[in-house]
Amino acid sequence: MTESGSSAATAADERPGAIDAVPVRHLGRWVAVAFIALGIAMLVQFMLTNKAFNWSFVWKAMIQTPVINGLIGGTLLGTAGSMVIGVVLGVIVAVMRLSDNPVLAWTAWAYTWFFRAIPRLVLLTIMGALGVLYPAGMRIAIPFDRQIQDLLGMHGTWTFATLDANQVFTGILGGIIGLGLSEAAYMAEIARAGILSVDPGQNEAAAALGMSDGLAMRRIVLPQAMRVIVPPTGNETIAMVKDTSLLIGIPVSNELFFQLSSIGSRTYQTFPVLVAAVIWYLLICSVLMVIQSRLERYFGRGFGTRAPGPRDQAFLAKMLSFRGGGGGGGM
Amino acid sequence: MSTALVQAINVTKNFHGNEVLKGIDLDVEQREVVCLLGPSGSGKTTFLRCINQLETINGGRIWVDGELTGYEDRNGRLHRRTNKDIARQRRQIGMVFQRFNLFPHKTALENVVEAPVHVGGRSKAEANKRGLELLDRVGLSDRCDHYPAQLSGGQQQRVAIARALAMDPKLMLFDEPTSALDPELVGEVLTVMRELAQQGMTMIVVTHEMGFARDVADRVVFMDAGVVVEQGAPTDVIDNPQHERTKTFLSRIREETEEHAAALQARLDAEQI
Ligand SMILES: Nc1ncnc2c1ncn2[C@@H]1O[C@H](COP(=O)(O)OP(=O)(O)O)[C@@H](O)[C@H]1O
Numbered sequence: 245m246t247e248s249g250s251s252a253a254t255a256a257d258e259r260p261g262a263i264d265a266v267p268v269r270h271l272g273r274w275v276a277v278a279f280i281a282l283g284i285a286m287l288v289q290f291m292l293t294n295k296a297f298n299w300s301f302v303w304k305a306m307i308q309t310p311v312i313n314g315l316i317g318g319t320l321l322g323t324a325g326s327m328v329i330g331v332v333l334g335v336i337v338a339v340m341r342l343s344d345n346p347v348l349a350w351t352a353w354a355y356t357w358f359f360r361a362i363p364r365l366v367l368l369t370i371m372g373a374l375g376v377l378y379p380a381g382m383r384i385a386i387p388f389d390r391q392i393q394d395l396l397g398m399h400g401t402w403t404f405a406t407l408d409a410n411q412v413f414t415g416i417l418g419g420i421i422g423l424g425l426s427e428a429a430y431m432a433e434i435a436r437a438g439i440l441s442v443d444p445g446q447n448e449a450a451a452a453l454g455m456s457d458g459l460a461m462r463r464i465v466l467p468q469a470m471r472v473i474v475p476p477t478g479n480e481t482i483a484m485v486k487d488t489s490l491l492i493g494i495p496v497s498n499e500l501f502f503q504l505s506s507i508g509s510r511t512y513q514t515f516p517v518l519v520a521a522v523i524w525y526l527l528i529c530s531v532l533m534v535i536q537s538r539l540e541r542y543f544g545r546g547f548g549t550r551a552p553g554p555r556d557q558a559f560l561a562k563m564l565s566f567r568g569g570g571g572g573g574g575m
Numbered sequence: 576m577s578t579a580l581v582q583a584i585n586v587t588k589n590f591h592g593n594e595v596l597k598g599i600d601l602d603v604e605q606r607e608v609v610c611l612l613g614p615s616g617s618g619k620t621t622f623l624r625c626i627n628q629l630e631t632i633n634g635g636r637i638w639v640d641g642e643l644t645g646y647e648d649r650n651g652r653l654h655r656r657t658n659k660d661i662a663r664q665r666r667q668i669g670m671v672f673q674r675f676n677l678f679p680h681k682t683a684l685e686n687v688v689e690a691p692v693h694v695g696g697r698s699k700a701e702a703n704k705r706g707l708e709l710l711d712r713v714g715l716s717d718r719c720d721h722y723p724a725q726l727s728g729g730q731q732q733r734v735a736i737a738r739a740l741a742m743d744p745k746l747m748l749f750d751e752p753t754s755a756l757d758p759e760l761v762g763e764v765l766t767v768m769r770e771l772a773q774q775g776m777t778m779i780v781v782t783h784e785m786g787f788a789r790d791v792a793d794r795v796v797f798m799d800a801g802v803v804v805e806q807g808a809p810t811d812v813i814d815n816p817q818h819e820r821t822k823t824f825l826s827r828i829r830e831e832t833e834e835h836a837a838a839l840q841a842r843l844d845a846e847q848i
């Protein structure tokens with residue numbers, strides 16, 4: 245116990261140097277590692293030897309043409325389209341909600357109230373059924389044109405276009421609109437939290453420079469709010485990938501999970517197609533997580549001590565041209 | 576018409592019935608430097624914010640460069656100006672905040688060129704050239720690619736001054752520009768402000784820096800509890816105050832300044848060892 249300790253007398257002559265100490269032993273940690281390793285080994289062995297997995301069928305099912313088409317034209321397109329609508333509309337709703345104008349604020353509140361209350365499967369089923377409201381097609385026209393014409397005894401057509409409601413509301417377009425409207429209600433809350441997280445002094449500094457409210461929101465407040473908005477938006481996007489499997493409510497069948505299930509029921513290989521679906525969803529979410537972490541880094545620039553490198557700038561240029569193009573005026 | 580750049584007459588402002596400004600009269604001439612002194616809560620910040628309309632006044636009138644702020648007088652009837660018009664009026668006034676309020680997601684240069692490009696409609700190249708000149712003027716040309724978080728408080732405040740100057744304001748408002756700074760960083764900001772005053776900028780400066788007020792100000796205005804108590808040449812007001820409230824305030828500031836100086840000296844001495 246005493247042989248290695250140096251006495252106070254020698255410490256006075258010789259100043260202590262580099263530390264070379266025996267580390268604490270984490271016995272519990274090693275036990276945990278052993279248990280987890282054992283569990284993983286058992287799982288792998290089970291998955292490789294259990295015939296129900298039928299791995300060769302899994303790989304084949306994953307790359308069937310209808311599955312790939314469903315993945316791209318349903319799952320990925322549906323996610324991208326509905327998230328674009330959700331983010332853009334959500335930010336608009338959030339800005340309205342924070343507006344001084346009580347009518348705008350109330351409208352935004354009512355929007356969120358309505359779309360948060362409706363389950364997505366129900367909403368999509370309603371979207372698919374909207375066609376019954378427009379048996380003669382949807383007219384794009386001057387509002388109340390017929391009533392005005394009746395009242396003033398005028399004639400002629402004030403209709404600009406007539407759309408087939410079944411075409412608009414069924415199919416992937418209806419799905420994107422439905423999921424986008426629903427998503428906007430959630431994004432509005434996320435964007436509102438983000439906007440409120442920005443120091444009010446930022447808005448004042450912008451105003452003092454002569455910026456309009458809109459310009460200050462766009463150039464100063466929102467980019468800073470993005471730091472708070474991006475992480476939960478990543479979660480929303482990943483949740484949306486999974487919710488595209490609800491497109492069947494419309495019904496849209498060109499979608500990853502439906503296509504895999506139908507292969508399963510045709511071939512009686514129900515379990516392998518489920519494994520194939522899980523693998524696809526895992527792959528998509530992994531890619532999304534990488535994109536999310538890059539976005540977080542970009543919008544976190546200037547916060548914390550790390551200086552943003554050229555990689556962030558290049559990434560920005562690729563992902564979104566958030567900084568606007570050239571000079572140009574505008575108020 | 577008077578030639579004053581700023582003319583405030585009987586300005587009142589209340590927050591939820593609490594009257595913070597109780598009839599302020601103040602004229603500031605072209606190229607004049609006015610220091611506003613007064614205890615905390617006397618309404619100095621509020622008055623500055625009223626001048627560039629970050630607050631709307633409840634009574635009185637403020638003219639800047641001969642133009643009534645916030646309202647338009649049409650045949651004796653006041654009409655509220657549009658937000659766009661108010662933004663235009665603010666453009667001729669630069670403001671420097673106590674807490675800098677730089678845009679943290681933009682570099683020093685980007686902070687400076689933001690308004691000229693997106694409000695003033697200048698080309699990016701032109702604005703960048705001018706922005707570099709301004710950063711050079713405040714001694715920070717080597718820091719133009721730094722984000723605010725990578726700058727010291729004094730450097731941030733100097734960037735904030737450059738940012739305000741970028742819109743070529745006729746008037747600069749400073750709200751305690753050095754009171755959020757470590758004592759050893761105060762000097763570099765005051766130096767920039769001193770140069771600005773020498774170049775003929777019209778300035779209203781809220782400050783507790785008596786040395787600056789004495790050297791640079793053409794006039795010192797002492798405010799307390801929402802009114803102007805006394806004003807005059809710096810030497811008169813600071814060295815020979817007439818009102819009891821001014822005397823009390825000045826002696827307290829003097830004590831604080833001496834304490835600060837002693838603390839700073841002690842710190843500098845400790846660093847030398
Ligand atoms: N936005 C506000 N709402 C309510 N009261 C305020 C607001 N701004 C300032 N005040 C009050 O007005 C008074 C004057 O404040 P201020 O102008 O900041 O004084 P000073 O800058 O001289 O310290 C203080 O009592 C303060 O509490």
Ligand SMILES: [Mg+2]
Pocket residue numbers: 619620621750751
């Ligand atoms: Mg103040």
